[in-house]
Amino acid sequence: MKLERDRGVAELLRALPTCNKSERLQFEVNLLLLISDSETSWETKHGCLLAAKALIPYLNLDDEHDADFVHRMKGIAEKFLTDIEVRVRTAAGEVLGVLCGKIGPAVYQECKEYVLRLIQSNLERQVADDDDGSKHEQLETEKLMEKLAGPSQRRNSAEAAQIFHDTAGWKNLETSLKCLQAMIDGCGAFFQPFVDDDLLQLIFTTLTHTNRFVRETGFYVCSSLVGCGSSDQGMHN
Structure with missing residues (x-):
């Protein structure tokens, strides 16, 4: 528990x-x-x-x-x-x-390629019916709907699919962004040399994503980037 x-x-x-x-x-x-x-x-x-x-x-x-x-x-x-x-x-x-x-x-240097590839590959991902992770997430969404609205709600698969699309269904994208944010926060000012156009364009793309949780997490990553850019801790170490 x-x-x-x-x-x-x-x-x-x-x-x-x-x-x-x-x-x-x-x-x-x-x-x-x-x-x-x-x-x-x-x-x-x-x-x-x-x-x-x-x-x-x-x-x-x-x-x-x-x-x-x-x-x-x-x-x-x-x-x-x-x-x-x-x-x-x-x-x-x-x-x-x-x-x-x-x-x-x-x-970050060692994990960078893998984490950024996870973000990029999931940005335009279609929710796949045959994906084990997607099936697991959709089942959890339907269970939650049943608890909130009763057993009859579960039979409305179209509505369940829409809620799944809006709230979950983007597999590793949101959590990969959160990982990137955690590493930026961990590095602090030492992350500054890694901020380049490719990274910024990748993050900016998330800010217009169809999933609102992905957009929210993208803005949190931007906040961390601003924080590492305005910190001078690395200059004194």
């Missing part, structure tokens, strides 16, 4: 400042075992990503075990940007953002 995961993160944040190295290393091992299991549930993936997000700021990058954990978690988070569950995709992007804050723009 979400409440349990949130409570677990809160307890972890209280424990991390005082835990010793051996406890932290064992926790890293347990996280990697859980999140790497192909049979693990989306809830477990989500919880592990939230835990990694909390843990990363406390790692010592000069320690080979911590450095290995960071390397493996970066690859896992990148992979989960296309997970079927939106909450896993969102948390994966947040982990990459925290890694940018911990390590610096090198993380």
